[in-house]
Amino acid sequence: MKLRSLLAGAAFALGLTASAAFADKTKVGFVYVGPVGDGGWTYEHEQARKKVVEEFGDQIETVFVESVPDGPDSARVMTQMALEGADLIFATSFGYMDPAIEVASKFPDLKIEHATGYKTAPNVSVYSARFYEGRAIQGHIAGKMTKSNVIGYIASFPIPEVIRGINSAYIHAKKANPDVEFKVVWVSTWFNPAKEADAAKALIEQGADVILQHTDSTAPMAAAESAGNVIGFGQASDMAEYKDGPRVSSIIDNWAPYYISRVRAVIDGTWEPVNTWDGIGAGMVEIGEMTDKIPAAVQAEALAMKEQIATGTYHPFTGPLNKQDGSVWLAEGETSDDGTLAGMDFFVEGVDALIPN
Missing domain, CATH: 3.40.50.2300 (Response regulator)
Incomplete structure (x- = not known):
């Protein structure tokens, strides 16, 4: 009986330790307007997410939802991410702008990065490329x-x-x-x-x-x-x-450096809303x-x-x-x-x- 109690106690302690470690991770969500295999816009955002994972490893947990239409559906997805503990969300379509502002107002501790929009809030940044x-x-x-x-x-x-x-x-x-x-x-x-x-x-x-x-x-x-x-x-x-x-050249959207810098800002507590519009010179x-x-x-x-x-x-x-x-x-x-x-x-x-x- 005593051995069983000791084992149960040890298992409980391990569970608390694992839960605490999981809770310490920064959770980052990505909302995509298309499928990750679209070969274009969403594909490049997904490549950037993977580079974020490579950069931070066990410090973070990432989740994504693909093929989310502009409008109310995006608000629902972002709300669910927030309820599940997201610290930061990258909302990657222009049509997510008003939903992002709406969700941000309901979750003041959540940070949202909205791609290609122009509306900001104390916890909403905007970013785009030239x-x-x-x-x-x-x-x-x-x-x-x-x-x-x-x-x-x-x-x-x-x-x-x-x-x-x-x-x-x-x-x-x-x-x-x-x-x-x-x-x-x-x-x-x-x-x-x-x-x-x-x-x-x-x-x-x-x-x-x-x-x-x-x-x-x-x-x-x-x-x-x-x-x-x-x-x-x-x-x-x-x-x-x-x-x-037929392809003779291309425009490539390089989101990874920006994503890495913004995740790092959340991790180290320096995140503030910004308005970023970079182009060829900055490598975006x-x-x-x-x-x-x-x-x-x-x-x-x-x-x-x-x-x-x-x-x-x-x-x-x-x-x-x-x-x-x-x-x-x-x-x-x-x-x-x-x-x-x-x-x-x-x-x-x-x-x-x-x-x-």
Whole structure:
């Protein structure tokens, strides 16, 4: 009887020790708008989560939920994470913005990092990347490589991030090739391979021989490969499986350094809300390997632009630039301020497309 009591006591003590060790871990949640295997946006966030785990090991516990639609579903998922002890949540879609603010107000000890949004709170940070810097480089390559002079652009939602990207790509394609024309298809989704493929096919039928995308799957790349003689660019991730086919380069979102720094801030008690918007210079936006399909001279021009953007000697939005209605936006040599870019709701002159309400 006495031995049994001793064993029971020891087991209980071990249980308390294990529980205490588990409680000491920092719990980090990730909410994803697409599946981790999308090959684009969510895939790169998941790679960053894995690097966080590599960095901190047993100091942390991470959880993630994939394919969470924008809106109320994201609030439910974040609430559940908070109830289960999350110390920090990375909410990785623009449409999670209001839900993130709502959940943060109910759990003041919870920290939330919201990707691509603009609303902050005492326990909510926002972070994004200057994707438009990469779009400028893509636009230059596209303008130089198109033979039909028609470039197709698959757009997700009419938010400033997407509008900025279209404008940046168009400006630099037009500089590289004055005869270039953009055709834009809005698909009202971040991740829907069928819709993305249909959009790519429609653009190709309209004469586009270059496809750009601001959606998350590799379906447009597959459509370009099927069409033949059509090139494309990896979006958010390298999409290197297509580098022997239509993919000539890519924009890669490198979230890991930011995620590691913010988790470390929670662990050491120094976390404060911040508003981070970094680009090529800081390494948050990377340009994927350029394939031999891009002529050597064009590669050199693209790499020179990348270096100028990284060092701050060139800004992708440098005047003279007019708005779509012909009104002056930026004078000769003038560059856009961040406030205008962050809230961009207009196309530049020459973009023959409408922005949906």
